[in-house]
Amino acid sequence: MILVRDVFRLKFGKAKEAKALVAEGRRIAQKVGYGAQRALVDLTGPYYTLVLESTHESLAAWERGLRDTQGAAEWGAWYERFKPIVESGAREVFTILDA
Numbered sequence: 885m886i887l888v889r890d891v892f893r894l895k896f897g898k899a900k901e902a903k904a905l906v907a908e909g910r911r912i913a914q915k916v917g918y919g920a921q922r923a924l925v926d927l928t929g930p931y932y933t934l935v936l937e938s939t940h941e942s943l944a945a946w947e948r949g950l951r952d953t954q955g956a957a958e959w960g961a962w963y964e965r966f967k968p969i970v971e972s973g974a975r976e977v978f979t980i981l982d983a
Contacts, residue, residue, distance in 0.1 A: 886940050889976040894932040898969040899925065902934055905966050909959075910936070916956040918949040932971075939980065946977075 894902050903925075910921045919938055926933040940946035953959050 885980040886943060886946060887978040887980050888938050888940065888946055889978075890936045890973065891976065892934045892936075892973040893930060893971040894934055895969055895971050896932060899932055899934075901969055902966075905962070905969070906934065906936070909962050909966065912956070912958050912962055913949075913953050916959060917952040943977075 892902075906923050910923065914920055919940065922937045924935040924937060938946075940949065
């Protein structure tokens with residue numbers, strides 16, 4: 885089992901807009917096969933940090949879900965609206981030892 889964390893630094897003042905977009909994006913991702921995601925925001929550390937966290941059975945399962953999601957027209961349209969509010973991002977992938 886793996887844990888994937890997509891960490892985004894939002895542009896200053898874009899948290900409210902991001903909250904609405906993330907809710908929509910999570911619904912799309914689940915519908916097209918990526919699976920459920922959990923959304924997290926910062927309490928400490930760098931301001932305007934947004935994390936989307938998901939678990940997958942394996943790297944192969946994650947790759948399939950990512951490919952299916954990124955290939956969906958609905959996702960592409962959503963992503964074009966999300967990109968302008970993001971300053972930067974990174975992905976972290978972990979093996980879960982005690983699942």
